[in-house]
Amino acid sequence: MEKELREAIYETIRKVREENPTAPSITNTVTQDFVANAQLSVGGAAAMVYMPDEGETVAKNFPSFYINVGTVFPFYEESLPKTMKALHENKKSWVLDPVGVGFGKLRTDLLKKAKDFKPSIIRGNASEIPALAKLWKLTDAPKSTRTHFIETHEKVSDAKDSAVALAKYTGGAVAVSGEEDFIAGYFEDKLTSVVCPGGSSMLTKLTGAGCSLGGIMAVCAAVSSPFIAALSATVIYNRAAESAEREAYAPASFKVKFLDALYKLKPGDIAYNSTDDFKLDE
Amino acid sequence: MEKELREAIYETIRKVREENPTAPSITNTVTQDFVANAQLSVGGAAAMVYMPDEGETVAKNFPSFYINVGTVFPFYEESLPKTMKALHENKKSWVLDPVGVGFGKLRTDLLKKAKDFKPSIIRGNASEIPALAKLWKLTDAPKSTRTHFIETHEKVSDAKDSAVALAKYTGGAVAVSGEEDFIAGYFEDKLTSVVCPGGSSMLTKLTGAGCSLGGIMAVCAAVSSPFIAALSATVIYNRAAESAEREAYAPASFKVKFLDALYKLKPGDIAYNSTDDFKLDE
Amino acid sequence: MEKELREAIYETIRKVREENPTAPSITNTVTQDFVANAQLSVGGAAAMVYMPDEGETVAKNFPSFYINVGTVFPFYEESLPKTMKALHENKKSWVLDPVGVGFGKLRTDLLKKAKDFKPSIIRGNASEIPALAKLWKLTDAPKSTRTHFIETHEKVSDAKDSAVALAKYTGGAVAVSGEEDFIAGYFEDKLTSVVCPGGSSMLTKLTGAGCSLGGIMAVCAAVSSPFIAALSATVIYNRAAESAEREAYAPASFKVKFLDALYKLKPGDIAYNSTDDFKLDE
Numbered sequence: 001m002e003k004e005l006r007e008a009i010y011e012t013i014r015k016v017r018e019e020n021p022t023a024p025s026i027t028n029t030v031t032q033d034f035v036a037n038a039q040l041s042v043g044g045a046a047a048m049v050y051m052p053d054e055g056e057t058v059a060k061n062f063p064s065f066y067i068n069v070g071t072v073f074p075f076y077e078e079s080l081p082k083t084m085k086a087l088h089e090n091k092k093s094w095v096l097d098p099v100g101v102g103f104g105k106l107r108t109d110l111l112k113k114a115k116d117f118k119p120s121i122i123r124g125n126a127s128e129i130p131a132l133a134k135l136w137k138l139t140d141a142p143k144s145t146r147t148h149f150i151e152t153h154e155k156v157s158d159a160k161d162s163a164v165a166l167a168k169y170t171g172g173a174v175a176v177s178g179e180e181d182f183i184a185g186y187f188e189d190k191l192t193s194v195v196c197p198g199g200s201s202m203l204t205k206l207t208g209a210g211c212s213l214g215g216i217m218a219v220c221a222a223v224s225s226p227f228i229a230a231l232s233a234t235v236i237y238n239r240a241a242e243s244a245e246r247e248a249y250a251p252a253s254f255k256v257k258f259l260d261a262l263y264k265l266k267p268g269d270i271a272y273n274s275t276d277d278f279k280l281d282e
Numbered sequence: 283m284e285k286e287l288r289e290a291i292y293e294t295i296r297k298v299r300e301e302n303p304t305a306p307s308i309t310n311t312v313t314q315d316f317v318a319n320a321q322l323s324v325g326g327a328a329a330m331v332y333m334p335d336e337g338e339t340v341a342k343n344f345p346s347f348y349i350n351v352g353t354v355f356p357f358y359e360e361s362l363p364k365t366m367k368a369l370h371e372n373k374k375s376w377v378l379d380p381v382g383v384g385f386g387k388l389r390t391d392l393l394k395k396a397k398d399f400k401p402s403i404i405r406g407n408a409s410e411i412p413a414l415a416k417l418w419k420l421t422d423a424p425k426s427t428r429t430h431f432i433e434t435h436e437k438v439s440d441a442k443d444s445a446v447a448l449a450k451y452t453g454g455a456v457a458v459s460g461e462e463d464f465i466a467g468y469f470e471d472k473l474t475s476v477v478c479p480g481g482s483s484m485l486t487k488l489t490g491a492g493c494s495l496g497g498i499m500a501v502c503a504a505v506s507s508p509f510i511a512a513l514s515a516t517v518i519y520n521r522a523a524e525s526a527e528r529e530a531y532a533p534a535s536f537k538v539k540f541l542d543a544l545y546k547l548k549p550g551d552i553a554y555n556s557t558d559d560f561k562l563d564e
Numbered sequence: 565m566e567k568e569l570r571e572a573i574y575e576t577i578r579k580v581r582e583e584n585p586t587a588p589s590i591t592n593t594v595t596q597d598f599v600a601n602a603q604l605s606v607g608g609a610a611a612m613v614y615m616p617d618e619g620e621t622v623a624k625n626f627p628s629f630y631i632n633v634g635t636v637f638p639f640y641e642e643s644l645p646k647t648m649k650a651l652h653e654n655k656k657s658w659v660l661d662p663v664g665v666g667f668g669k670l671r672t673d674l675l676k677k678a679k680d681f682k683p684s685i686i687r688g689n690a691s692e693i694p695a696l697a698k699l700w701k702l703t704d705a706p707k708s709t710r711t712h713f714i715e716t717h718e719k720v721s722d723a724k725d726s727a728v729a730l731a732k733y734t735g736g737a738v739a740v741s742g743e744e745d746f747i748a749g750y751f752e753d754k755l756t757s758v759v760c761p762g763g764s765s766m767l768t769k770l771t772g773a774g775c776s777l778g779g780i781m782a783v784c785a786a787v788s789s790p791f792i793a794a795l796s797a798t799v800i801y802n803r804a805a806e807s808a809e810r811e812a813y814a815p816a817s818f819k820v821k822f823l824d825a826l827y828k829l830k831p832g833d834i835a836y837n838s839t840d841d842f843k844l845d846e
Binding site: 311314315318319322323328329330331332333335336339355357537538539540541542543545546 | 592593594595597598634635636637638664667668669670671769770771772812814815816817820
């Protein structure tokens with residue numbers, strides 16, 4: 001299967017570079033600039049909106065969307081459900097980044113509602129994914145009961161069951177970000193799991209590192225299935241981070257090199273250049 | 283006339299460097315950081331506001347203002363008309379950046395209202411300018427009927443008639459950004475058009491490149507007439523982009539070099555150092 | 565006393581590097597990215613919120629908070645008082661950055677209310693600090709009656725009396741940023757004042773330079789007393805700025821080097837490496 005996966009990653013990156021798909025967002029205000037520039041660097045395009053009718057219209061007119069609840073505004077009470085509904089009804093791909101799940105009433109309400117609209121890809125860290133699975137009543141309580149907000153010290157491996165439960169429910173893909181990324185999802189109708197080592201610890205010193213990965217997944221989802229989009233985005237992201245770390249081991253220099261690498265890496269360098277970029281998780 | 287234009291550009295940049303004028307903004311949240319840093323690098327200063335009474339007060343107390351509707355919040359229904367009215371009544375210079383014109387009800391309502399308050403400078407890409415001219419019933423429908431949001435693949439040359447129609451209506455200047463920029467406006471009471479080649483394709487890989495140009499125009503408009511402000515901003519912007527591209531051909535490194543160049547370029551380098559920086563369009 | 569202060573600075577930076585405290589914020593949207601990355605670079609962590617119930621919950625669950633009113637949204641009418649009340653009642657450290665004090669009705673109302681909740685640290689420039697002291701009726705009118713918004717041309721030395729008056733009222737610390745920073749506050753129950761020379765004029769060419777300093781103070785306040793937190797943050801900030809200026813004398817390159825230096829400087833380099841980093845102000 002590895003050969004097919006590499007071919008699919010290659011095709012995804014090639015198409016993104018060629019077609020420059022726009023993946024609009026309703027996303028947190030702190031990291032919008034990083035998300036948009038990551039989407040542009042990788043070959044896509046960005047468009048952030050806030051208003052209910054905008055979210056709805058964009059959802060109908062573009063192939064893919066990114067929703068990140070890292071910051072929420074009062075009027076998201078209307079914007080997010082309308083947008084998620086339009087995405088679901090129009091069978092569009094969309095990425096949910098449940099930043100801060102469990103924190104605050106509005107965010108909790110919105111994430112509960114997201115269940116009905118089955119995000120194609122869910123991306124989060126090792127505390128957010130179990131917390132979302134719990135919120136959606138797909139698993140029992142996560143082991144930790146800490147407030148899950150921004151920071152996490154959970155292990156990716158402890159989030160695997162939750163990720164698989166979420167993927168089975170949505171029929172799409174779920175990505176857990178951490179030292180080693182874990183992705184579960186459907187590849188040719190078969191539930192498949194991969195572990196992606198690599199990346200750089202420097203990413204933990206940048207605000208919006210996870211959001212940028214989610215934004216890139218949304219760009220890739222414009223041209224590929226959810227599982228392949230999540231995997232392709234993770235692989236280009238990790239390779240770019242490694243390339244950046246070799247050139248700069250301090251956060252702001254690293255960020256510049258990282259975005260540059262997202263732009264410069266070629267499909268072949270991404271899909272065929274490493275033997276430890278991902279491995280099937282049995 | 284070229285000699286007079288070069289002298290006017292020189293004087294504009296010199297004054298901006300010397301007087302550090304603040305050009306406040308109501309602008310989209312995605313690119314605020316880039317706009318503010320571009321305004322600061324060029325020698326001006328920035329101040330972003332949201333609230334209706336703030337917009338009104340700032341409009342009265344500063345010589346110039348920047349309005350960009352790339353993202354809109356519900357309360358802009360009150361903030362923007364109040365601010366634009368105060369700008370118009372107090373005869374202040376202001377730049378309108380009609381990002382996403384035609385997209386969403388609130389944005390459309392706000393841009394319709396902007397007609398009454400005659401922006402000194404309108405800056406947009408080759409799909410936004412025709413769409414605005416159409417919205418204001420100054421021209422017939424644009425050739426393309428695509429949703430005009432963020433991305434454009436129209437040609438600047440196809441937007442010239444719309445730009446001229448808008449400039450005749452406002453009595454100010456209109457700038458169409460693209461591979462070659464086109465600027466129409468009044469120089470010594472005579473409608474004048476220039477084409478500005480140059481710049482860098484790297485700018486299309488950065489979120490907020492157009493917004494930054496609009497923000498710099500607002501800074502220049504604090505010390506010059508609308509047409510000269512639009513031209514001066516475009517010329518410094520294109521020279522800085524070319525300088526950056528020579529040093530870095532990848533988006534994030536390019537952005538750093540671009541902002542640095544906005545800061546370092548001298549008035550003489552900007553106004554007198556190139557023969558193909560602009561040419562009169564007959 | 566200098567020896568004790570140096571030991572306290574050393575301990576503050578060491579603890580921040582070791583414990584990575586999160587200092588959440590309600591802060592202006594323009595400079596959120598810079599604030600968050602400065603907090604991360606220095607060793608802390610960031611989390612920006614907007615909603616009333618979020619502010620309240622975060623205030624209860626984290627040791628320190630950063631409030632910056634550079635931009636205000638209508639719903640801050642509820643978010644800020646609730647958050648400040650929770651911070652005060654739970655005896656948490658919090659930094660107030662009164663950007664634009666005196667400007668706009670909502671900002672003025674919020675800053676008046678802040679008086680009751682006694683911010684542990686107040687950080688502002690030489691026009692904001694006197695304007696806040698006046699608003700709180702702790703001093704007579706500031707000498708200048710200009711609108712205090714973003715820019716200042718006042719001298720830090722003219723703000724000393726106001727800073728001391730504010731520190732006496734809150735029992736915490738007050739920092740006036742400028743060419744030489746001035747900090748007044750309580751060290752071992754004794755009102756103490758220091759002057760901190762250094763830094764870089766390049767910081768005046770970056771949006772959010774002051775906000776970033778405030779954000780770093782909030783991180784330091786998670787592990788130290790207000791006065792030591794304000795002093796430690798100012799010292800690491802000035803050393804990082806000097807280091808950056810030696811490597812890059814243009815704004816965007818400087819910003820990259822500055823954030824890198826915040827990350828790389830060691831506690832000993834910060835606390836013991838300079839004889840003119842601060843001096844007691846008699």
